[in-house]
Amino acid sequence: MIITLTPNPSIDRTVTLTGPLRRGAVQRAEAVTSQAGGKGVNISRAAVSAEVPTLAVLPADEEDPFVLELRAAHIPHEPVAPAGPVRVNVTISEPDGTTTKLNSPGPTVAGADLDALAEAVTRRATGADWVVLAGSLPPGAPDGWYAGLVAVLRARGVRVAVDTSDAPLRALVAALADGAPHLMKPNGEELASFTGEDPAMLEADPAAAARAAGSLIDAGVDEVLVTLGPHGAVLVNAEGAWHASPPPTTVVSTVGAGDSSLFGYLLGDLRRQPPDQRLALAVAYGSAAAGLPGTTIPRPAQVDAALVPVRALLPHEG
Numbered sequence: 001m002i003i004t005l006t007p008n009p010s011i012d013r014t015v016t017l018t019g020p021l022r023r024g025a026v027q028r029a030e031a032v033t034s035q036a037g038g039k040g041v042n043i044s045r046a047a048v049s050a051e052v053p054t055l056a057v058l059p060a061d062e063e064d065p066f067v068l069e070l071r072a073a074h075i076p077h078e079p080v081a082p083a084g085p086v087r088v089n090v091t092i093s094e095p096d097g098t099t100t101k102l103n104s105p106g107p108t109v110a111g112a113d114l115d116a117l118a119e120a121v122t123r124r125a126t127g128a129d130w131v132v133l134a135g136s137l138p139p140g141a142p143d144g145w146y147a148g149l150v151a152v153l154r155a156r157g158v159r160v161a162v163d164t165s166d167a168p169l170r171a172l173v174a175a176l177a178d179g180a181p182h183l184m185k186p187n188g189e190e191l192a193s194f195t196g197e198d199p200a201m202l203e204a205d206p207a208a209a210a211r212a213a214g215s216l217i218d219a220g221v222d223e224v225l226v227t228l229g230p231h232g233a234v235l236v237n238a239e240g241a242w243h244a245s246p247p248p249t250t251v252v253s254t255v256g257a258g259d260s261s262l263f264g265y266l267l268g269d270l271r272r273q274p275p276d277q278r279l280a281l282a283v284a285y286g287s288a289a290a291g292l293p294g295t296t297i298p299r300p301a302q303v304d305a306a307l308v309p310v311r312a313l314l315p316h317e318g
Contacts, residue, residue: 001053001128002266004040005121007114007145008106008138009058010089011066012037014253014294020094033294036069037089039134039163042259043266046285046297048075050267057121059113059138060086078124080116083107083138091294097251106138114141118149125158130266133181134163134259143171151179159183163262165190173216180220185262186213187227202228206243209234210313214241223275225265225282227258232308233286235265235279240312242276244283247307249291256295261286264303280308 016031040056047054056075059082060067066086070077084107092100125131131153133146146168153160161183162172169186173194188203195202195212202209206228213224213236223237232245264285268278284305288298 001055002043002047002130002132002263002270003121003124003128004044004054004056004132004134005117005149006038006040006056006058006135007109007117007141008087008136009036009038009041009060009066010087010104010106011035012089012091012255012295014091014093014255016093016293018095020096021092021098021100031293035295036066036073037256037295039259040132041070041075042256042295042297043132043134043263044075044077045073046260046263047267048073049297049299050263052267052270055124057117057124059083059109059117078120080120081113083109083113083140091253091255093253093255093293097253097290099254101255103136106136108140109138110140114145118152121149122152122156125153125156128158129270130161130183131158132161132163132262132266134262136164136166137168143167144175147172147175147179150181151175154179154181161185161262161266163258166193170194173219176216176219176221180216180222182222183225183265184216184221184223185225185227185258185265187258188229191226202226203231204228206231206234207313210236210241210243225262225279227261227282227286229254233261233279233283234313235275235282237275239275242279242310242312244276244279244308244310246283246287247304249287251290252293253295254290256297257286257289260289260297263297264305276310276312277305280305280310283308
């Protein structure tokens, strides 16, 4: 069972253009699609497709169109009373795969809103294989909210994965001594945000990314999955480091690729696969997502981990 918490869910609206985006011009869209999204919701959507038990916890009214869409997609969910309407995020997708995201902030929350979310996820976490805390925090939430929730869940013996960015990520790293997640999934830019290294260098150099991720292992995180865009991903744990290269992919949209990668990794863990195979499955899922439009989450039949080469990084590399 994978429990996901998305404290700041979104309606993901994708505008597909027939040519490059031209600032200040009037352009016609080839297509416009909308889907109930947010990082945790995307992971639960992937779990349903792979027939993995899941539950998506999120703030929304029972009869909100967002929740009705989850119901129609047969995604198990527990909506918690929200502070306001679900935000709308807009992605502009160009033919060459370039994506521009315009993310809304979401409704401003109070302490009672956050307490209700924390209660729901901790209550549901008993017996779960993983609890995934994913995405941005809504306005009004303290930067350290994820960090505090990780400590609570770890104290209950729950395995926790976190995928976030910006101030909540930095607050989580600062509080690792009080309760480190079992798994963290930064991308190259997010890893650089707290290591002080150049993000472009980390993305292009898997060995450098592995060394930077090693600081999280030293601080108590069990495993770190670093997604590197077109350069694949790196996995680091106390036993070693591995790099996986993506298979040839025609990139259509990178939105949701990181979420798919994280699900692929968790799926490999549920299957009790060794680290290199878990990493291969993560990259296979992420690459499959990048080849699909909008925030489309790949189905298992669209994922082939056998196409993903994995190499162990040498000790001086990782």
